[in-house]
Amino acid sequence: MTEQFDLFPDPEDFISVEAETSGGRLDSFVSGVAGFTRSRAQKLIENGSVSVNGASRPKNYRICKGDRVEISVPEAEEYDAIPEDIPLDIRYEDDSVIVVNKPSGMVVHPAPGHQSGTLVNALMHHCGKSLSGIGGVGRPGIVHRIDRDTSGLICVAKTDEAHLKLSAQLKDHTMHREYLMIVTGNLKEDDGTVNAPIGRHPGDRKKMAVLKLSEGRAREAVTHWHVIDRYKGFTYASAVLETGRTHQIRVHMSYIGHPLMGDAVYGGGKTVFERHHPDLIYGQMLHAHALVFTHPETGETLRIEAEMPDNFKKILEILPK
Secondary structure, eight states: OOBOSSSOBOTTOOEEOOGGGTTSBHHHHHHHHHTOOHHHHHHHHHTTOEEETTBOOOTTOBOOTTOEEEEOOOOSOOOOOOOOOOOOOEEEEOSSEEEEEEOTTOOSSOBTTBSSSSHHHHHHHHHTTOSOSTTOTTSTTBOOOOOTTOEEEEEEESSHHHHHHHHHHHHTTOSEEEEEEEEESOOSSSEEEEEOOEEEOTTOTTOEEEOOGGGSSEEOOEEEEEEEEEETTEEEEEEEESSOOTTHHHHHHHHTTOOBTTOGGGTOSOSHHHHHOTTTOOSOOEEEEEEEEEOTTTOOEEEEEOOOOHHHHHHHHHSOO
């Protein structure tokens, strides 16, 4: 399984060597890109978990401009998910695909500290054995995911064939994902695009950051946004992902000086309004509102929508214009 530098598969996950990093050792490059120690990078290379242009190379291989470096990191621990009778808000379902509206606060799949109560636990109870096995025993059917505190739509595959076709749509950007968000401050323009590479934060492995492609640890990331309404100190907007990097919307909006309301990780949560409404703001105000994809069996274009959560609606009701 190829790592997205958060131990989750991404169909686009390879690093193309830029001119600025050409000539360096492979182990040094892997260490810098993934944030590993040099010794761990060397072990991955020795174990065949790193390839250059599809082939294994020694740790002292000198990388060249245009080389495609792929890193496959074994999971630290695989949790065998157990079915749990947890209610699901299902927005579409047939024999190949199920689309679920995930509530804020629910983790998508079992992980350290969250071995139960996840979306996967609920899906296994609802679907039984009718889930794709490509994601492994801990992530059956999961094609993509959203953050724990982000609410909204997730597309899940019931068959391996559907999983592969849906993943291909993610890779070629034909799966359309639209989000609703509340950001701090006033977005001056009605529409905009953030085109800024994202990679693992050099000082905090749990965070992402905008970095230079030349640093060798970032990948292209593009987010389009559109203002829906304006409030005193905040903007209600939509966002469409052209790429799908970890925390992409959260990082990009923070990068342009408008972190998401409630997103303390990336600079939100500091306003008087946010501090006065902890009962309504529990995590970043981001909702995966719409999902458009081609059905893997019928070829039909499907558009699935999920209205914003009640706390999101309430916030918009009480925010001063």
